Amino acid sequence: xxxxxxxxxxxxxxxxxxxxxxxxxxxxxxxxxxxxxxxxxxxxxxxxxxxxxxxxxxxxxxxxxxxxxxxxxxxxxxxxxxxxxxxxxxxxxxxxxxxxxxxxxxxxxxxxxxxxxxxxxxxxxxxxxxxxxxxxxxxxxxxxxxxxxxxxxxxxxxxxxxxxxxxxxxxxxxxxxxxxxxxxxxxxxxxxxxxxxxxxxxxxxxxxxxxxxxxxxxxxxxxxxxxxxxxxxxxxxxxxxxxxxxxxxxxxxxxxxxxxxxxxxxxxxxxxxxxxxxxxxxxxxxxxxxxxxxxxxxxxxxxxxxxxxxxxxxxxxxxxxxxxxxxxxxxxxxxxxxxxxxxxxxxxxxxxxxxxxxxxxxxxxxxxxxxxxxxxxxxxxx
Ligand SMILES: *Cc1c(COP(=O)(O)O)cnc(C)c1O
Numbered sequence: 001x002x003x004x005x006x007x008x009x010x011x012x013x014x015x016x017x018x019x020x021x022x023x024x025x026x027x028x029x030x031x032x033x034x035x036x037x038x039x040x041x042x043x044x045x046x047x048x049x050x051x052x053x054x055x056x057x058x059x060x061x062x063x064x065x066x067x068x069x070x071x072x073x074x075x076x077x078x079x080x081x082x083x084x085x086x087x088x089x090x091x092x093x094x095x096x097x098x099x100x101x102x103x104x105x106x107x108x109x110x111x112x113x114x115x116x117x118x119x120x121x122x123x124x125x126x127x128x129x130x131x132x133x134x135x136x137x138x139x140x141x142x143x144x145x146x147x148x149x150x151x152x153x154x155x156x157x158x159x160x161x162x163x164x165x166x167x168x169x170x171x172x173x174x175x176x177x178x179x180x181x182x183x184x185x186x187x188x189x190x191x192x193x194x195x196x197x198x199x200x201x202x203x204x205x206x207x208x209x210x211x212x213x214x215x216x217x218x219x220x221x222x223x224x225x226x227x228x229x230x231x232x233x234x235x236x237x238x239x240x241x242x243x244x245x246x247x248x249x250x251x252x253x254x255x256x257x258x259x260x261x262x263x264x265x266x267x268x269x270x271x272x273x274x275x276x277x278x279x280x281x282x283x284x285x286x287x288x289x290x291x292x293x294x295x296x297x298x299x300x301x302x303x304x305x306x307x308x309x310x311x312x313x314x315x316x317x318x319x320x321x322x323x324x325x326x327x328x329x330x331x332x333x334x335x336x337x338x339x340x341x342x343x344x345x346x347x348x349x350x351x352x353x354x355x356x357x358x359x360x361x362x363x364x365x366x367x368x369x370x371x372x373x374x375x376x377x378x379x380x381x382x
Contacts, residue, residue: 071101263369
């Protein structure tokens with residue numbers, strides 16, 4: 001037995017692998033000195049849009065801004081209602097609020113943790129302008145069902161693809177199902193910068209142009225400001241680094257999928273003791289930003305204890321996310337209450353994210369499963 005810690009993520013592994021490429025990218029930007037809206041930004045915007053099957057990419061300072069500015073670029077704001085899942089990273093909600101729209105929170109499917117479109121249908125009003133499907137954990141919300149939803153209720157689809165770079169499902173790629181899509185390049189995302197970053201993808205030239213203005217003080221021509229904007233550009237330096245990392249993304253996603261398939265297989269016997277992976281309904285198109293299990297009511301121990309014992313055993317885990325958006329102190333003013341979203345609330349108590357990153361070895365994944373199994377066996381024999 002080793003006593004080495006298995007981390008939740010290990011970014012050093014991927015960066016060591018491509019260190020010279022990153023150093024070259026940094027060196028080039030130092031030489032060129034075009035740090036803001038430079039050449040490498042345009043190149044990365046095109047390359048990422050093309051890789052994702054979209055027409056235009058607009059690099060911004062973060063995934064949060066990609067949502068906020070992206071919605072504004074789609075002309076969504078004050079007086080408009082925007083539907084989003086309650087079990088997402090809080091940035092989805094913040095983006096909607098920053099755009100000035102009214103967020104309408106929706107519960108999730110307990111098996112996939114993805115937004116429940118039947119519940120969303122019941123929340124439609126005459127003011128509903130858009131739905132934000134969050135492709136949570138790297139799995140896309142069904143594009144066919146989404147397009148049907150958008151068509152039935154005449155709303156725009158704005159994807160939160162912050163966890164789903166190059167994910168696909170039913171022949172659709174993440175980022176091209178709807179009118180526009182937001183991506184994050186936060187360091188630990190499937191494609192991560194060495195700092196913050198984000199991008200809006202769209203097939204609509206006008207939306208792309210407006211987003212490009214909004215991120216640059218509402219200006220497309222120096223010192224002429226035709227609308228209210230902000231300063232939210234993706235640094236040329238980060239774009240150059242992301243451009244160097246992009247060719248590796250497909251392989252990294254495949255590595256994640258293989259680890260997930262191993263987890264699926266080896267965790268299967270633990271279903272008998274209440275351990276269930278969040279369901280993959282999109283096959284090989286799932287990019288496993290996170291691998292999440294549920295510790296259900298039939299399990300002899302609670303999630304909190306399992307997590308504590310895994311930590312003891314040197315296995316680092318995470319919880320994504322422990323508090324659903326409607327129960328966050330900052331958002332009580334929205335008027336939701338405990339009990340409003342039973343599936344999401346239950347998941348928040350039962351989910352646990354296992355180590356997942358490109359470079360996590362077969363034997364490490366096996367150790368993770370063995371540790372989970374071990375904790376439960378000891379528990380049963382008590
Ligand atoms: C990371 C993330 C965001 C926000 O991206 P930042 O770059 O951190 O601002 C938004 N939505 C989801 C689902 C995310 O995981």
